[in-house]
Amino acid sequence: MSSGTGARADAPAIELADVTKSFGGLTALAGISLSLGQRARTGIVGPSGCGKTTLLQIIAGLLEADSGLVRVGDATTARQRLARCALMPQRDLLLPWRTALDNAVIALENRGVSRAAARERTQPLFEQLGLAGFERAQPGQLSGGMRQRVSFLRTLMADKDVLLLDEPFGALDSITRAQLQEWLSQAMDTVPRTVLLVTHDVDEALLLCQHVVVFAARPGRVVRVLPGGGGFRGSRREIVTSPEFASLKEQALAAIGS
Amino acid sequence: MRDTARASPRQPPEAEGPGPAAALAPVPATEPPTVPGGRPARARSLLRRCWPPALIILAGLGLWELIVALAHVPAYLLPAPSAIAADMAADWPVLEPALQVTLEEVLLGFAIAAAAGVGLAVLLHLSPIARRAVYPLLIGSQTVPIIVLAPILVILLGYGLAPKLVIVALICFFPIVVNGIDGLRSVDPELIRMMRTLDASRWAILRRVEFPAALPSIFSGLRIAATFAAIGAVFGEWSGSNQGLGYVMLAATPNLLTARIFAAIVLLTAIALLLFGVVSLLERIFVPWAFRGERERSDPR
Numbered sequence: 001m002s003s004g005t006g007a008r009a010d011a012p013a014i015e016l017a018d019v020t021k022s023f024g025g026l027t028a029l030a031g032i033s034l035s036l037g038q039r040a041r042t043g044i045v046g047p048s049g050c051g052k053t054t055l056l057q058i059i060a061g062l063l064e065a066d067s068g069l070v071r072v073g074d075a076t077t078a079r080q081r082l083a084r085c086a087l088m089p090q091r092d093l094l095l096p097w098r099t100a101l102d103n104a105v106i107a108l109e110n111r112g113v114s115r116a117a118a119r120e121r122t123q124p125l126f127e128q129l130g131l132a133g134f135e136r137a138q139p140g141q142l143s144g145g146m147r148q149r150v151s152f153l154r155t156l157m158a159d160k161d162v163l164l165l166d167e168p169f170g171a172l173d174s175i176t177r178a179q180l181q182e183w184l185s186q187a188m189d190t191v192p193r194t195v196l197l198v199t200h201d202v203d204e205a206l207l208l209c210q211h212v213v214v215f216a217a218r219p220g221r222v223v224r225v226l227p228g229g230g231g232f233r234g235s236r237r238e239i240v241t242s243p244e245f246a247s248l249k250e251q252a253l254a255a256i257g258s
Numbered sequence: 259m260r261d262t263a264r265a266s267p268r269q270p271p272e273a274e275g276p277g278p279a280a281a282l283a284p285v286p287a288t289e290p291p292t293v294p295g296g297r298p299a300r301a302r303s304l305l306r307r308c309w310p311p312a313l314i315i316l317a318g319l320g321l322w323e324l325i326v327a328l329a330h331v332p333a334y335l336l337p338a339p340s341a342i343a344a345d346m347a348a349d350w351p352v353l354e355p356a357l358q359v360t361l362e363e364v365l366l367g368f369a370i371a372a373a374a375g376v377g378l379a380v381l382l383h384l385s386p387i388a389r390r391a392v393y394p395l396l397i398g399s400q401t402v403p404i405i406v407l408a409p410i411l412v413i414l415l416g417y418g419l420a421p422k423l424v425i426v427a428l429i430c431f432f433p434i435v436v437n438g439i440d441g442l443r444s445v446d447p448e449l450i451r452m453m454r455t456l457d458a459s460r461w462a463i464l465r466r467v468e469f470p471a472a473l474p475s476i477f478s479g480l481r482i483a484a485t486f487a488a489i490g491a492v493f494g495e496w497s498g499s500n501q502g503l504g505y506v507m508l509a510a511t512p513n514l515l516t517a518r519i520f521a522a523i524v525l526l527t528a529i530a531l532l533l534f535g536v537v538s539l540l541e542r543i544f545v546p547w548a549f550r551g552e553r554e555r556s557d558p559r
Contacts, residue, residue: 091448095449107456
């Protein structure tokens, strides 16, 4: 199911060509062109108001671009793209009437899998992602970081080729965020997908992604594409404090400032 | 009285989970935290909430009794609470069958209103065209005092159960529909976008997100309707009947059986309270998360 796009292995997972979008008189996106490889992890950083969230919604098929080409696998229409992408919102949006595990299984249920079968299929990943013991916890009983993990697992269980993460840790404190970045990095190694991560945290993008696209605001546009530190080996602390990482960060910050 | 129909839904707190990071990261396989406030705590809080109104009621009854005794008010004008209680016991053979009749009217009428009201709310929510067409009519229909329809319904439907059910249902219907539509519409749009990327059909969104999210609001409407239901049944009986508590009151008036009228009022109040209590209990059962949220909010930070 996860590779049901029928696309060639070397074809880009996501392709954007000259995508524009305006709301009223405001140009949110002015000619975005990007190409993301299969199973690549790409970060988008930029100031607020640079159209990052709009871009994710267009790729996900929740919005239609005014002009330009948007292709996810072989899907070009919004409706087809919606079937290819799963979007993880910034807020966890866990349903308070469902337990943690039942929140994670909702995509399977939406596809007609019975709840019992959906739970059974989700349980192993629930444990692998460090959530064991919290299956029956109510969302209100979970910490912000735990809720984000459940939210990520829920997105993952949609079993889509493309994961679009919209500032997934933006609402968390910096210590929790650092822990979850490390966690997400491992999770993405466990369950590889094409990932597009929108963030305002340069460290986060560099740490988790192989490529980092720097956006500028008003109108939203691509300023630079930089290599990320996603391939670096070692713990988060070792990577973040390494000179290579510092040099990447320097370039990224310079691009944002330009 | 229908202005009260727009009670705000109690939404659970969103996206503000308890913050501390200490409990995170390498997660040990611990037991999930237990819900605060077990059964003894709940019973105690119930007692705490109940005694102030109980005290006021008792004080009021005592004062009433005292005034009637000291001022020598004749029983046909204002019977003392003790006289009403004595009458209720003595007249029970009359009151009991009347209570059964009215209780049936109230419960059935309310059930019809609940089913029709929630059903119509869902329908109008799913179809914007239907909403635009029907919603103004629904509001407009409330300007017709439903109570004046009672005699017409008696002409149309006779003296039996049917016209009473229609009146009760008409009176209860409106707050249920309006609260239902409001609840369904107030769902976070981001939640719906998220569900769409998770392959949810329109039906799945309704069933898994919109309807549960609207439940607190729907129950607000049901609770308001519960307090109206007994009024509807009495008006229905006053317009034409030969049984029920409303009929008992009507028959007692020319005979100056004032204590019996009061006894009927007490029973009508009991019916309304019972219905209200049942609805509140069902809400506790079907919407537990709303109360969990409430408890978390009321916890000292």
